[in-house]
Amino acid sequence: MRVPPAALLLVVSVLALSGCAQGGVVEYTGSYVPLPPTSGTFDYQLGEPYEIDGGLDIVARDSTAAPDSGAYSICYVNGFQTQPGESAAWLEERSGLLLHDDAGQPAIDPDWPDEYILDPSTAEQRDGILAVMAPIITGCAESGFDAVEIDNLDTFTRFDASTSGGGAGIDESGALELAAAYVDAAHTAGLAIGQKNAAELADRGRAELGFDFAVAEECGAYGECDAYSSAYGDLVLQIEYTDALAGSPEEVCADDSRAPLTVIRDRDLVAPDVPDYFRMQC
Numbered sequence: 001m002r003v004p005p006a007a008l009l010l011v012v013s014v015l016a017l018s019g020c021a022q023g024g025v026v027e028y029t030g031s032y033v034p035l036p037p038t039s040g041t042f043d044y045q046l047g048e049p050y051e052i053d054g055g056l057d058i059v060a061r062d063s064t065a066a067p068d069s070g071a072y073s074i075c076y077v078n079g080f081q082t083q084p085g086e087s088a089a090w091l092e093e094r095s096g097l098l099l100h101d102d103a104g105q106p107a108i109d110p111d112w113p114d115e116y117i118l119d120p121s122t123a124e125q126r127d128g129i130l131a132v133m134a135p136i137i138t139g140c141a142e143s144g145f146d147a148v149e150i151d152n153l154d155t156f157t158r159f160d161a162s163t164s165g166g167g168a169g170i171d172e173s174g175a176l177e178l179a180a181a182y183v184d185a186a187h188t189a190g191l192a193i194g195q196k197n198a199a200e201l202a203d204r205g206r207a208e209l210g211f212d213f214a215v216a217e218e219c220g221a222y223g224e225c226d227a228y229s230s231a232y233g234d235l236v237l238q239i240e241y242t243d244a245l246a247g248s249p250e251e252v253c254a255d256d257s258r259a260p261l262t263v264i265r266d267r268d269l270v271a272p273d274v275p276d277y278f279r280m281q282c
Contacts, residue, residue: 033192034146036072036213038234042261042281046076047269058237058261060149060215063136067144074194074215074237075140079133079150079182080175084114091116097128099159099170107159117159120178121171129178134185147192149215150182153205154198176201176209183210194237199224202231213237216259221246225257238262242278253282 024035040057049065059067060074067073082090082098090098091106099107099119107117120126140148156175186193187210195202195211199219205211213235219225221244228236238259245252249264262282270277 033187033190033212034072035192036074036147036194036235036237038260040261042237042263043279044237044239044263044265044269048271050271060237063140063148067146069144072147073145075137075143075145075148075191077133077136077140077148077150078115078152079178080118080120080152080155081109081112081115082118084112087114087116090118094128094132097125109155109158117155117170119170119174121174123177126174126178126181130181130185133182137182137185137191138189141189141191145191147194147212148182148186149194149196150179151196153179153196153201157198157200176204179205180209195232199227202227206231215239217241218244220252220255220258220262225255225259229257229259234260236261240264241267243267249280253280258282 025032036058041052041054042058043052043056043060045059045061045065049059049061049068056068056071058072058074060076061067062076067075095106097118099117101107109115109117118129120129137148153175156170156172160169183193192212193210194213194215195205195209196215197217198205199216199222202214205214214228214232214237216225216228216236216238218240219228219238220240223246225236225238236259238261240246240252240262242249242264245264246255252258252264253262264278264280264282266276266278268276272279
């Protein structure tokens with residue numbers, strides 16, 4: 001396991017940890033990492049990037065998209081499952097890095113049937129996964145992103161021993177070791193890194209694994225926002241979706257437990273010229 005962040009050299013990060021709107025900077029073994037702002041205009045644009053009148057202060061986009069040069073830009077990376085467009089390559093070239101079910105078939109996320117599940121249970125498998133994923137993280141930095149969010153940290157909680165032909169499932173310690181390796185890769189590249197979901201791991205994600213902030217999808221719908229704020233303070237970016245709101249958009253925004261930067265979006269995260277587009281920032 002990596003060194004806890006408390007043992008790392010911190011520089012002017014006090015600004016961000018106290019909730020200052022300007023964010024701050026943290027130094028990790030020589031790399032200066034910019035933390036996200038805690039106020040301003042925020043959007044979540046994984047489906048399709050677009051411009052907003054007046055510009056944005058912080059925005060998340062897919063690793064295949066260009067960052068917003070005028071905003072603090074977060075690069076989305078699926079770190080524990082395959083991306084739909086890349087699933088075939090994983091299956092054909094590195095199927096040994098995938099979790100297999102009792103029938104010996106690659107396990108699939110039932111909610112995202114075009115995504116296979118990565119299995120980081122052994123050091124060898126983690127090394128193989130990192131050989132593919134670390135260059136993507138580095139590429140985010142080279143493209144001009146300020147941070148990276150690693151999706152599906154909670155995959156190991158949804159694929160236990162019963163899903164694996166070997167009876168092992170995804171090992172929790174292996175999953176968290178991979179998460180810590182992603183943190184190191186991001187910091188080495190000069191990127192901040194956000195914990196994506198897994199509210200039950202928020203304290204460990206911050207104190208043990210070294211995540212810098214949190215990206216919390218539907219913490220309002222699931223009553224999990226306090227778990228993130230207790231670990232990350234104001235360094236939480238909250239996204240709620242119109243098809244699963246805990247009340248009306250106005251009621252969601254009025255919830256005292258929501259993050260300071262909260263945006264309500266359509267589930268498919270489409271652009272404004274698509275009929276189902278919805279965006280409301282609290």
